[in-house]
Amino acid sequence: MTLAPNATSPISHIVTKSVDQNQPGRSVWKAVATPFQAVSRPLAITLSVLVWVAVIGGWFALTYSGAVKEMFLPRPESVVSTTIRMALDGSLWEHVLASVQVVLIGFVLSSIVAVPLGLTMGTYRIVQAALDPLVNFIRYLPVTSFVPLFILWIGIGIEQRVAVIIFGIFFQQLVMIADSARGVQRDLVNAAYTLGTKRSDTVFHIVFPATLPNVLDVLRVTMGWAWTYLVVAELVAARSGLGYISLKAMRGFQVDVIFMAIAMIGILGLCTDQLFRGIRRLVAPWAN
Amino acid sequence: MDALTLTTKPKSADIGVDNVALRYGTGDNAVLALDGISFHVAPNEFCVIVGPSGCGKSSLLYLIAGLEERTGGTIAVGGKPVTEPGADRGMVFQAYTLFPWLTVAQNVEYGPKRKSMPAAERRAIVEHFLQEVGLAKFANHYPSQLSGGMKQRVAIARALANDPQVLLMDEPFGALDSQTRHSMQRLLLRIWDHSKKTVLFVTHDIDEAILLADRVLVMSGRPGQIKKEIRVGFSRPRSMDLVMEPNFIAMKRAILELLKNDEDDEH
Numbered sequence: 098m099t100l101a102p103n104a105t106s107p108i109s110h111i112v113t114k115s116v117d118q119n120q121p122g123r124s125v126w127k128a129v130a131t132p133f134q135a136v137s138r139p140l141a142i143t144l145s146v147l148v149w150v151a152v153i154g155g156w157f158a159l160t161y162s163g164a165v166k167e168m169f170l171p172r173p174e175s176v177v178s179t180t181i182r183m184a185l186d187g188s189l190w191e192h193v194l195a196s197v198q199v200v201l202i203g204f205v206l207s208s209i210v211a212v213p214l215g216l217t218m219g220t221y222r223i224v225q226a227a228l229d230p231l232v233n234f235i236r237y238l239p240v241t242s243f244v245p246l247f248i249l250w251i252g253i254g255i256e257q258r259v260a261v262i263i264f265g266i267f268f269q270q271l272v273m274i275a276d277s278a279r280g281v282q283r284d285l286v287n288a289a290y291t292l293g294t295k296r297s298d299t300v301f302h303i304v305f306p307a308t309l310p311n312v313l314d315v316l317r318v319t320m321g322w323a324w325t326y327l328v329v330a331e332l333v334a335a336r337s338g339l340g341y342i343s344l345k346a347m348r349g350f351q352v353d354v355i356f357m358a359i360a361m362i363g364i365l366g367l368c369t370d371q372l373f374r375g376i377r378r379l380v381a382p383w384a385n
Numbered sequence: 386m387d388a389l390t391l392t393t394k395p396k397s398a399d400i401g402v403d404n405v406a407l408r409y410g411t412g413d414n415a416v417l418a419l420d421g422i423s424f425h426v427a428p429n430e431f432c433v434i435v436g437p438s439g440c441g442k443s444s445l446l447y448l449i450a451g452l453e454e455r456t457g458g459t460i461a462v463g464g465k466p467v468t469e470p471g472a473d474r475g476m477v478f479q480a481y482t483l484f485p486w487l488t489v490a491q492n493v494e495y496g497p498k499r500k501s502m503p504a505a506e507r508r509a510i511v512e513h514f515l516q517e518v519g520l521a522k523f524a525n526h527y528p529s530q531l532s533g534g535m536k537q538r539v540a541i542a543r544a545l546a547n548d549p550q551v552l553l554m555d556e557p558f559g560a561l562d563s564q565t566r567h568s569m570q571r572l573l574l575r576i577w578d579h580s581k582k583t584v585l586f587v588t589h590d591i592d593e594a595i596l597l598a599d600r601v602l603v604m605s606g607r608p609g610q611i612k613k614e615i616r617v618g619f620s621r622p623r624s625m626d627l628v629m630e631p632n633f634i635a636m637k638r639a640i641l642e643l644l645k646n647d648e649d650d651e652h
């Protein structure tokens with residue numbers, strides 16, 4: 098129950114409780130049959146664990162039954178043992194660190210410009226009019242086609258990988274943040290004016306706090322894209338990083354290393370995702 | 386600062402609306418919402434506007450608040466021409482406009498904060514007005530945790546905490562059930578009695594209009610003009626039982642008739 102205690106009568110509270118706790122079967126059925134029905138935490142955890150077990154079980158089934166050759170799909174335990182080996186000799190951390198560093202630099206540089214500029218774009222029609230056509234043009238250019246150009250311009254150092262990430266996410270962030278700023282209820286701004294807010298303070302006092310949950314969601318989503326573009330950049334030109342070891346592993350037919358790299362990126366993504374959700378709960382508790 | 390010091394220095398201004406016109410859009414899409422509307426609201430007066438839906442009541446309040454630009458005429462509040470929105474004209478909107486990211490107390494504190502008022506003084510004001518609207522216990526709740534009536538009470542407290550010279554209210558109780566509505570009307574009259582602000586109040590509900598007003602302005606359909614003004618002489622404080630008195634019913638009938646004529650004109 099996420100409702101405020103005063104928002105439900107004691108009676109409805111008791112009724113919901115008895116359904117949830119005494120008849121798990123019924124609460125599952127209710128959650129399936131009712132749109133937007135809340136799900137209790139134990140049930141949510143049970144379900145997500147079941148799905149994971151199914152996926153990993155399927156993986157075991159495919160490899161142990163011989164349906165897929167080990168050259169193409171490694172056995173789960175060999176991925177685990179490879180991970181442990183590389184974690185112990187330190188090479189795993191070296192590559193993880195290299196990748197995380199590039200993603201963070203690219204993501205932060207992109208975000209610190211995209212957030213204020215996007216809010217300004219969504220708030221001031223004139224800025225929108227000036228930038229929108231250009232931004233929407235660039236937004237549809239495939240990032241991958243710029244990789245050779247970036248290599249030509251800035252070489253194959255870390256700057257090149259950072260540039261690919263920025264190019265990949267900046268314009269998307271800009272458009273999505275501008276959209277959420279444009280969606281701010283006009284009467285909120287009007288109310289702020291009648292309370293003495295200066296026009297020049299509108300972005301800071303109204304638009305920014307009103308869109309903060311949306312902005313954090315945009316950042317959370319584009320963080321995932323940043324990882325995609327990182328791997329693209331590392332596959333082409335890098336001396337370290339998770340994309341780089343994947344490429345190297347492919348040449349040596351080490352599928353287990355590729356799988357480990359993919360799994361690492363997934364785990365890192367899951368962590369940053371949770372981090373952003375935590376930040377959102379912390380700075381925008383009103384939006385939950 | 387206690388309640389007394391807050392209420393013993395009433396600050397209110399008159400509203401002068403002179404030959405004001407408002408056109409939305411241009412060319413074929415133009416809508417003439419108001420055309421040559423004129424009236425005056427005295428300081429401390431409780432003036433209520435009624436009129437058919439779409440006659441430009443909200444537009445009129447937005448113009449006085451400075452949130453919309455008039456096409457013609459002049460508007461002055463306290464003798465000062467209105468050119469832009471300002472803290473001297475508080476407004477309670479038809480839609481809920483509490484800032485969802487601020488708690489109830491922070492919403493009320495918003496205006497005083499913009500004026501850079503010292504924190505201690507702000508706290509006293511917040512406490513006073515939350516007490517006044519009976520929501521002291523909900524100071525730390527977010528607007529999403531409040532009922533519609535509570536939200537509008539906070540909106541009233543927020544507008545008053547800013548100590549405006551006039552209070553513009555656009556169907557603030559329009560979305561509430563009749564019981565909540567009645568208690569809100571009593572509450573508003575009590576607060577108005579304490580603070581003695583100039584109030585310009587828009588409503589669809591004729592009972593509400595007569596119960597609250599010193600004077601009712603009846604508007605005609607689009608383009609909106611003042612069709613008639615009716616002085617409401619009932620002594621204050623008024624009881625809700627007033628609605629059953631013959632004088633009250635006669636006045637209500639007269640206003641209904643005025644609004645009905647307007648409907649006939651349209652068809």
Ligand SMILES: Nc1ncnc2c1ncn2[C@@H]1O[C@H](COP(=O)(O)OP(=O)(O)OP(=O)(O)O)[C@@H](O)[C@H]1O
Nearest residue numbers: 409410416418437438439440441442443444445607
């Ligand atoms: N932004 C706008 N653009 C174009 N026309 C508008 C706009 N706002 C209002 N109008 C028109 O102006 C007229 C007056 O609108 P307004 O909202 O002031 O009416 P109202 O008297 O407050 O109605 P209600 O009682 O339903 O709230 C309406 O006919 C409406 O269609």
Ligand SMILES: [Mg+2]
Nearest residue numbers: 442443444479
């Ligand atoms: Mg209206």
